[in-house]
Amino acid sequence: xxxxxxxxxxxxxxxxxxxxxxxxxxxxxxxxxxxxxxxxxxxxxxxxxxxxxxxxxxxxxxxxxxxxxxxxxxxxxxxxxxxxxxxxxxxxxxxxxxxxxxxxxxxxxxxxxxxxxxxxxxxxxxxxxxxxxxxxxxxxxxxxxxxxxxxxxxxxxxxxxxxxxxxxxxxxxxxxxxxxxxxxxxxxxxxxxxxxxxxxxxxxxxxxxxxxxxxxxxxxxxxxxxxxxxxxxxxxxxxxxxxxxxxxxx
Amino acid sequence: xxxxxxxxxxxxxxxxxxxxxxxxxxxxxxxxxxxxxxxxxxxxxxxxxxxxxxxxxxxxxxxxxxxxxxxxxxxxxxxxxxxxxxxxxxxxxxxxxxxxxxxxxxxxxxxxxxxxxxxxxxxxxxxxxxxxxxxxxxxxxxxxxxxxxxxxxxxxxxxxxxxxxxxxxxxxxxxxxxxxxxxxxxxxxxxxxxxxxxxxxxxxxxxxxxxxxxxxxxxxxxxxxxxxxxxxxxxxxxxxxxxxxxxxxxxxxxxxxxxxxxxxxxxxxxxxxxxxxxxxxxxxxxxxxxxxxxxxxxxxxxxxxxxxxxxxxxxxxxxxxxxxxx
Amino acid sequence: xxxxxxxxxxxxxxxxxxxxxxxxxxxxxxxxxxxxxxxxxxxxxxxxxxxxxxxxxxxxxxxxxxxxxxxxxxxxxxxxxxxxxxxxxxxxxxxxxxxxxxxxxxxxxxxxxxxxxxxxxxxxxxxxxxxxxxxxxxxxxxxxxxxxxxxxxxxxxxxxxxxxxxxxxxxxxxxxxxxxxxxxxxxxxxxxxxxxxxxxxxxxxxxxxxxxxxxxxxxxxxxxxxxxxxxxxxxxxxxxxxxxxxxxxxxxxxxxxxxxxxxxxxxxxxxxxxxxxxxxxxxxx
Ligand SMILES: Nc1ncnc2c1ncn2[C@@H]1O[C@H](COP(=O)(O)OP(=O)(O)O)[C@@H](O)[C@H]1O
Ligand SMILES: [Mg+2]
Numbered sequence: 001x002x003x004x005x006x007x008x009x010x011x012x013x014x015x016x017x018x019x020x021x022x023x024x025x026x027x028x029x030x031x032x033x034x035x036x037x038x039x040x041x042x043x044x045x046x047x048x049x050x051x052x053x054x055x056x057x058x059x060x061x062x063x064x065x066x067x068x069x070x071x072x073x074x075x076x077x078x079x080x081x082x083x084x085x086x087x088x089x090x091x092x093x094x095x096x097x098x099x100x101x102x103x104x105x106x107x108x109x110x111x112x113x114x115x116x117x118x119x120x121x122x123x124x125x126x127x128x129x130x131x132x133x134x135x136x137x138x139x140x141x142x143x144x145x146x147x148x149x150x151x152x153x154x155x156x157x158x159x160x161x162x163x164x165x166x167x168x169x170x171x172x173x174x175x176x177x178x179x180x181x182x183x184x185x186x187x188x189x190x191x192x193x194x195x196x197x198x199x200x201x202x203x204x205x206x207x208x209x210x211x212x213x214x215x216x217x218x219x220x221x222x223x224x225x226x227x228x229x230x231x232x233x234x235x236x237x238x239x240x241x242x243x244x245x246x247x248x249x250x
Numbered sequence: 251x252x253x254x255x256x257x258x259x260x261x262x263x264x265x266x267x268x269x270x271x272x273x274x275x276x277x278x279x280x281x282x283x284x285x286x287x288x289x290x291x292x293x294x295x296x297x298x299x300x301x302x303x304x305x306x307x308x309x310x311x312x313x314x315x316x317x318x319x320x321x322x323x324x325x326x327x328x329x330x331x332x333x334x335x336x337x338x339x340x341x342x343x344x345x346x347x348x349x350x351x352x353x354x355x356x357x358x359x360x361x362x363x364x365x366x367x368x369x370x371x372x373x374x375x376x377x378x379x380x381x382x383x384x385x386x387x388x389x390x391x392x393x394x395x396x397x398x399x400x401x402x403x404x405x406x407x408x409x410x411x412x413x414x415x416x417x418x419x420x421x422x423x424x425x426x427x428x429x430x431x432x433x434x435x436x437x438x439x440x441x442x443x444x445x446x447x448x449x450x451x452x453x454x455x456x457x458x459x460x461x462x463x464x465x466x467x468x469x470x471x472x473x474x475x476x477x478x479x480x481x482x483x484x485x486x487x488x489x490x491x492x493x494x495x496x497x498x499x500x501x502x503x504x505x506x507x508x509x510x511x512x513x514x515x516x517x518x519x520x521x522x523x524x525x526x527x528x529x530x531x532x533x534x535x536x537x538x539x540x541x542x543x544x545x546x547x548x549x550x551x552x553x554x555x556x557x558x559x560x561x562x563x564x565x566x567x568x569x570x571x572x573x574x575x576x
Numbered sequence: 577x578x579x580x581x582x583x584x585x586x587x588x589x590x591x592x593x594x595x596x597x598x599x600x601x602x603x604x605x606x607x608x609x610x611x612x613x614x615x616x617x618x619x620x621x622x623x624x625x626x627x628x629x630x631x632x633x634x635x636x637x638x639x640x641x642x643x644x645x646x647x648x649x650x651x652x653x654x655x656x657x658x659x660x661x662x663x664x665x666x667x668x669x670x671x672x673x674x675x676x677x678x679x680x681x682x683x684x685x686x687x688x689x690x691x692x693x694x695x696x697x698x699x700x701x702x703x704x705x706x707x708x709x710x711x712x713x714x715x716x717x718x719x720x721x722x723x724x725x726x727x728x729x730x731x732x733x734x735x736x737x738x739x740x741x742x743x744x745x746x747x748x749x750x751x752x753x754x755x756x757x758x759x760x761x762x763x764x765x766x767x768x769x770x771x772x773x774x775x776x777x778x779x780x781x782x783x784x785x786x787x788x789x790x791x792x793x794x795x796x797x798x799x800x801x802x803x804x805x806x807x808x809x810x811x812x813x814x815x816x817x818x819x820x821x822x823x824x825x826x827x828x829x830x831x832x833x834x835x836x837x838x839x840x841x842x843x844x845x846x847x848x849x850x851x852x853x854x855x856x857x858x859x860x861x
Contacts, residue, residue: 054451078453090451092444103441106434107453114462116435125434162452304668351847354854358611358667359810362802363850369799370843377836492795496675503672533687539679546673547661 004063005030005170005200006051011060013046013224020046022224024060028170028217033192033201035211035232038221039244044204045087047221048172051202052084053077064170079108083168085159087175087204091147097158098143101130104165129165137161138187153184160191171201177210189213212236220244257428264424267514268417278409280525282481284518285413285420286474291501291513292427293471298499299507300431301463302443306365306495307348308471313375313490314344315472316479317382320391323480329397330406334419337476338469344371345468349461356446368492375490387486391479406480416477423470427510430466439463471498500542506552515554578711583828589717591824592724596779597797598804598816599731600772606811607744607768610659611667613674616798617681618773622647622780623789624685627694636699640781647777651770659769660762678794685791693790720782727778728817735813744768803846809859818857 008026012019021043028034036044049055051062053074062070064082072080092100105126106112112125120127134143137157142150150158160176177188185207192214195201205211211218212232220228220235222244228235235241272281290312297303318340319333352363375382382388393412395403406412430436441449442456450456479485488494497520505516520538527534549556601615625646626639633639654677662670697703702716735741743759780793787793804823808815823842830841849857 052451054447073455074450075453075455078451084451086448086451090445090448092441092448094444095440099437103437103449104452106437110453110455112434113438113454113459114435116430116433116466118429119432120434120437162448166453298668302668304671351850354850358605358671359806361611361667361671362806363846365799366803366806366843366846370840370847373837373839373843377840492799496679499672499675533683536680536683536687539676539683541676542679543658543673543676546669546676550669 003030004028005065006202007061007063008047008051009061009063011047011050011062012058013043013050013055014058019224021050021057024221024224024226026219026226028200028202030200031196032216033196033203033214035215035218036202036204036221037206037208037211037218037235038227041223042221043224044221045174046224048084048174048202048204052082052172078166078168079110081166081169082172083163083166083170083199084172085163085174085176087178089152089155089159091155091158091162093148094146096144096146097139097150097154098127098130098134100147100158101133101161101165102126104162105129105133108166126165133161133165137191153180153187156180156184157187157191160188164195169199171195171199173201174204175206176203177205177207185210208236257425260428261421261425264421268421271518272413275522278413279481280521282409282413282416283478284521285416286477286481287498287501287521288514288517289420289423289474289477290471290498291505291517292424292510293467293469293474294498294502295505295507295510295513296427296431296463296467296470298502299509299513300436300443301439301460302446303353303460303463304361304364304499305348305352305464305467306361306368306492306499307345307352307371308467308498309368309490309492309494310348310371311341311344311468311471312475312478312494312498313371313485315341315475316485316489317375317388318472319476320388320479320485321381323392323394324388324390328394330394330404330415331396333394333476334473337472341468341470341472341475342465343468344472345464346461348468349464353457353460353464365492365495368495372487372490372492375487382487383485385487387484387489388479389484391483391485393480393483412481416481419473419477423473424510424514427466427470431510435459435462500538503542504545504553506555507550509552509554512552512554516552519553579832581711582713583832584825585713585717585721587825587828588821589720589724589824590827591821592721592728593779593783593820594800594804594823595728595817595820596724596775596782597801598808598820599728599813600775601801602805602808602811602813602816603744604769604772605805608663608765610663610769611670611674612769612772613671613798614677614681615773615776615801616794616796617678618647618651618794619776619780619797620685620789620791620794621650621681622777623696623784623787623793624689624694624780625777626781626784627696627789630696636696636785639696640778643781644774644777647780648770648774651773652766655766655769660766663765678798682791682794689789689791691791693788695788696785698785716785720786723782727775731775732813800842803842805856807846807849807856809856812856812858815856815858 004027006028008024011021011024013021024047036047038044050057053072057070060070061068064080069077069080092103102125134140139154139158142154147155156176160173163171177185180188189210192201203215215232218230218232218235219226220241227244228238228241268285271284272278275281290308294305294308297305315337319337322328322333322336348364348367352360352367355363376384393406395405397403406415438449438454438459441454442459446456475489478489501516501520502513504519505514506512524534527537545552597615597619601612604610604612622643625643629642630636630639662673698716702719704715705712706715706718735745743764800823804816804819807822808819822845826842826845827838830838
């Protein structure tokens with residue numbers, strides 16, 4: 001059996017009496033792009049929150065790279081190799097694009113953030129790597145532009161770029177194309193295809209065309225539970241999935 | 251935003267400022283007071299302006315520093331450096347303690363918890379008469395001499411010598427804080443202020459950073475409280491009163507959040523205005539309250555930034571007129 | 577035994593006053609997401625209003641009824657001129673501006689009434705003591721427990737059983753939903769603000785005969801109201817009630833063996849509670 005980079009075992013997350021995730025099981029193969037789909041409110045983002053550590057699951061296990069991680073704090077996980085982008089853009093709005101990426105890079109050496117006795121050198125503290133990433137994202141010209149002055153599409157690209165700064169082996173992307181115009185989406189698809197060479201990707205996406213085009217495996221969530229799993233083709237022919245999406249107009 | 255003024259220029263500017271200040275306002279005591287409160291306002295700005303933490307615990311650090319320095323100076327034959335060292339330790343310890351509890355919550359809860367700690371400190375000082383003198387405060391606080399090996403002792407009993415001492419500590423601590431806010435550490439604080447959740451998601455231990463900046467704030471605020479007690483030769487209970495937190499907060503806000511230079515301006519304006527107005531009208535704080543409301547409604551960058559904007563506008567208008575003339 | 581009963585009654589009386597303070601703060605915050613640091617100043621003003629009305633009319637009852645009305649009218653004005661612009665801004669700005677308001681009120685009261693505390697005499701009817709066997713207790717303190725309990729029940733009925741209350745509760749959980757219900761948000765906010773502030777006014781007027789009236793009672797009460805809310809959990813009616821009672825009881829029992837230490841004790845209890853329950857006893861995570 002080809003090795004799983006990430007295994008989720010019976011993961012449950014409760015908010016009060018409400019089950020946002022119930023006994024979710026998931027295996028993500030190393031080197032694959034694994035899609036997570038499901039109607040709004042299915043619990044996809046909640047699952048990501050548990051994986052990335054921004055909430056603690058109520059029960060269940062998360063095994064990443066052979067290690068139990070469900071008890072680890074959120075700030076430990078990028079350093080372990082889990083990068084995460086947000087569904088709702090979450091950047092540092094008054095800082096420049098360069099500074100945003102530099103901060104994400106600097107975070108990978110935890111002690112460096114406590115250096116208070118001298119300034120940020122021109123090349124150190126993640127500066128060089130941030131410039132590199134800007135170039136790769138095609139945002140060189142926007143290096144000194146504050147985030148709030150960027151277009152929505154540029155912000156979405158940068159949102160993914162932030163997650164890449166930790167050089168993750170597992171990348172969690174939460175609806176990277178959300179709110180993007182049709183013209184910008186091809187750029188995101190290109191980026192995803194490039195990334196497949198570098199890391200394993202778990203991808204939440206509403207755009208079914210995109211899912212079919214890039215994903216090797218797809219897991220379908222509904223009302224907090226896994227209802228189907230398989231290749232994009234298998235999943236799209238599953239009756240349960242069709243019913244789940246009924247009325248969503250797909 | 252990164253401050254691009256070269257470090258040396260900044261230091262020269264500060265030195266020029268402390269030399270000119272007493273000449274301009276003709277009172278060494280008032281000048282000393284301005285420097286002391288500027289340090290406290292900077293301590294507040296480190297938290298509020300740079301890290302987004304609105305703390306009402308400042309009175310605890312200020313008063314704690316005042317008591318620490320006074321108790322040591324009254325009861326022991328020590329050198330000034332020992333007093334300063336002890337003050338800094340007490341300030342940092344108090345700040346780490348308050349920080350540890352208050353950062354468990356965010357936003358409005360955080361503010362309320364720091365305020366509760368400020369109140370707790372006040373009532374504790376009131377009770378601990380043996381150490382703090384209770385309601386009467388500590389009287390006859392001596393200005394201990396600076397004792398150096400192989401050199402004669404340096405005394406600070408005159409106004410001018412005490413002003414010089416304050417200036418040296420002021421310049422040193424402001425330079426340090428200038429370094430801090432422009433350092434990699436300072437950049438993480440900016441990130442936390444703007445988006446705490448993302449800062450943690452990319453790998454920063456947000457709570458540790460918050461406690462660290464509390465420590466800096468506690469240190470500089472305690473130092474200013476100590477200097478204030480030495481200046482007055484007196485450590486009154488009012489040094490640890492919630493009103494001190496308010497005063498420091500107002501100086502910081504008037505001067506402008508996120509600007510160390512602004513805090514110096516804020517302290518100077520506040521103290522000069524209070525010096526002038528309080529003689530005319532004992533209830534001058536009524537006007538101050540109104541002023542704070544106006545600044546927060548219409549000039550959030552603070553007085554200095556507003557002045558700069560106004561100058562720019564004036565220049566623009568004049569510039570346009572010149573063109574017309576041509 | 578009777579000593580304990582005495583302290584429990586005292587604690588409940590104080591606690592109910594703190595509850596009135598805390599619940600106003602909490603409803604205003606929950607509904608409008610507005611942080612009112614001037615809350616304590618309105619409490620002090622309530623006491624002064626009671627004092628003024630009483631010295632004009634000679635009737636404590638008139639003072640008790642008119643004080644919250646005066647404070648409510650003042651709150652109406654302040655809401656229209658100032659508070660209304662602040663709903664959307666950052667909490668720290670709300671705090672700084674309401675501190676400005678607090679300062680203006682405090683200095684204003686000092687300007688008008690000076691630094692010497694005023695005292696209010698309890699009316700004849702409430703001045704005596706009640707005695708059960710060997711247990712004696714001041715009538716006025718029982719009166720406080722009764723009145724505050726009535727107000728508390730009324731408030732609870734208003735919030736739980738009426739349409740207005742339903743909207744307020746909905747508003748504190750999902751503000752944008754209320755707008756969708758076609759309700760006039762401006763009017764609702766201004767009524768909530770007036771109501772919350774008037775409750776502080778009632779608390780001030782009720783405590784005045786026991787504590788006396790001075791300009792600094794506001795800061796003191798503000799600190800306590802925060803403790804109540806931190807202990808109970810912000811935005812929660814029952815949290816404010818429990819928080820208020822805990823603070824009142826701690827204060828009353830401490831004053832039995834360590835009178836000078838009551839305030840230290842209150843704040844220490846709060847520190848202890850947030851150490852184990854950072855969200856307060858009834859706060860949501
Ligand atoms: N912090 C929370 N508290 C309570 N309920 C929540 C919280 N976060 C999410 N939920 C609920 O969990 C469900 C799943 O949400 P989410 O994971 O965001 O769905 P998806 O990303 O699939 O659209 C929703 O019904 C949402 O209301
Ligand atoms: Mg989602």
